Amino acid sequence: MEKLTLGVIFGSRSCEREVAIISAVQLMNHVDPEKYDLVPVYIAPDGRWYTGKALRDIRTYTAFDPRKAQLEEVTLDLSAGSGALLTMRPGKGLFGKPEQAIVARLKVCLVVMHGLNGEDGTLQGLLELANLPYTSTGVAGSAIGMDKIMMKRFFQGCGFPVLPGLAVKASAYAADPAAVHAQVERELGYPVFVKPANLGSSIGVSRADDEAALADALELAFEYDRRVLIEKGLDKPIELNCSVLGFDGEMEASPIEMPVTHDEVLTFGDKYLHGGGTKQSGMASLSRVLPAPIPDALRDEIQALSMRIFDELDCKGVVRIDYMWDRATDQLYITEINTIPGSLAFYLWQAKGVKYSALIDRMLDCALKAHAEKNERTYVYTSDILSGVQLGSKGAKGAKGAKGTL
Numbered sequence: 214m215e216k217l218t219l220g221v222i223f224g225s226r227s228c229e230r231e232v233a234i235i236s237a238v239q240l241m242n243h244v245d246p247e248k249y250d251l252v253p254v255y256i257a258p259d260g261r262w263y264t265g266k267a268l269r270d271i272r273t274y275t276a277f278d279p280r281k282a283q284l285e286e287v288t289l290d291l292s293a294g295s296g297a298l299l300t301m302r303p304g305k306g307l308f309g310k311p312e313q314a315i316v317a318r319l320k321v322c323l324v325v326m327h328g329l330n331g332e333d334g335t336l337q338g339l340l341e342l343a344n345l346p347y348t349s350t351g352v353a354g355s356a357i358g359m360d361k362i363m364m365k366r367f368f369q370g371c372g373f374p375v376l377p378g379l380a381v382k383a384s385a386y387a388a389d390p391a392a393v394h395a396q397v398e399r400e401l402g403y404p405v406f407v408k409p410a411n412l413g414s415s416i417g418v419s420r421a422d423d424e425a426a427l428a429d430a431l432e433l434a435f436e437y438d439r440r441v442l443i444e445k446g447l448d449k450p451i452e453l454n455c456s457v458l459g460f461d462g463e464m465e466a467s468p469i470e471m472p473v474t475h476d477e478v479l480t481f482g483d484k485y486l487h488g489g490g491t492k493q494s495g496m497a498s499l500s501r502v503l504p505a506p507i508p509d510a511l512r513d514e515i516q517a518l519s520m521r522i523f524d525e526l527d528c529k530g531v532v533r534i535d536y537m538w539d540r541a542t543d544q545l546y547i548t549e550i551n552t553i554p555g556s557l558a559f560y561l562w563q564a565k566g567v568k569y570s571a572l573i574d575r576m577l578d579c580a581l582k583a584h585a586e587k588n589e590r591t592y593v594y595t596s597d598i599l600s601g602v603q604l605g606s607k608g609a610k611g612a613k614g615a616k617g618t619l
């Protein structure tokens with residue numbers, strides 16, 4: 214069987230770049246070398262793209278030096294279906310001009326990005342334009358899933374359970390902070406959780422129990438985004454996460470995990486830094502109870518809702534949907550969807566007997582299926598409207614009033 218050239222694209226200009234590096238290096242160790250020719254593609258913080266063997270070694274990133282690591286800087290040829298990673302290599306001889314070379318031709322891409330410029334539909338748009346199959350949710354679903362304000366509106370529209378929230382722009386807050394404070398008190402009441410619209414990993418998220426804390430929380434959140442979500446807060450909710458895998462109606466939900474919180478907010482530290490002693494890293498190192506010790510009925514409800522969410526957002530590959538369960542009222546709320554979850558949620562699938570390499574195969578199958586379906590559709594609609602059009606450019610005198618004039 215011919216091997217597929219697989220581009221693993223990761224990193225990017227995002228606050229969560231380092232988390233993505235861990236997720237990607239972890240994943241690359243589980244790609245089946247019998248099936249795939251793996252090409253790592255790292256997008257550095259300055260936006261340059263690199264490839265090379267050293268990208269599979271986590272030490273490469275501690276003091277990132279592309280020359281020392283013998284990496285090649287590449288660009289992706291965006292011509293539909295090309296998949297070529299292009300580089301400039303030194304010309305022959307002393308005065309030879311640098312020449313463009315093709316380092317690899319990607320046939321399918323596995324996107325390992327968390328946060329902006331990668332998980333949010335931007336890279337997905339680029340890959341759609343390049344007509345390359347890729348593993349994550351499409352452009353619209355990724356963008357909505359990344360933006361906490363749009364996500365809430367979308368879920369509300371679907372009738373899914375979310376906590377009430379207010380959206381605030383930095384300009385509106387700067388113009389009249391007291392009005393925003395008053396609206397929060399009137400419509401939500403304390404405590405509230407304040408979150409930058411487009412972030413993840415709990416960066417910039419804080420709880421406010423009074424007006425002074427709200428002002429501080431907003432100031433922090435506006436450092437990261439000009440749009441901020443203020444959400445009604447729950448007191449010590451039980452957090453429950455569920456992954457869904459599949460594409461277009463064929464999907465499956467994972468067992469549910471209960472992350473263990475060290476504070477009111479499940480912090481960046483909880484998520485990635487308390488794994489000491491375990492051999493895991495990234496999201497896989499989080500302290501958790503798996504499967505979560507919850508009633509079977511709640512488990513079934515979460516799994517069913519997760520699949521409905523996956524379907525409504527037209528997701529693809531593997532996602533993780535996070536919930537808060539308020540014990541006091543026995544209410545379940547969706548916290549968020551992560552369309553590219555930390556560690557690709559492999560540990561949740563492992564708990565169901567799915568090996569990481571098998572999870573990767575299934576994600577790639579989804580990517581190829583979605584791509585094949587898209588390319589079966591018609592993108593050409595033959596008409597003769599262009600031939601009937603005359604634009605009023607030079608040399609087109611007398612076109613006024615002619616049929617089809619714009």
Ligand SMILES: Nc1ncnc2c1ncn2[C@@H]1O[C@H](COP(=O)(O)OP(=O)(O)O)[C@@H](O)[C@H]1O
Binds near residue numbers: 447
């Ligand atoms: N409304 C809320 N009530 C109580 N805790 C919350 C609320 N919203 C967020 N949290 C806490 O903050 C954490 C991060 O919030 P989340 O919306 O998931 O942002 P991120 O995308 O950064 O993970 C959650 O895992 C939870 O611990």
Ligand SMILES: [Mg+2]
Binds near residue numbers: 414415535548549
């Ligand atoms: Mg979260």
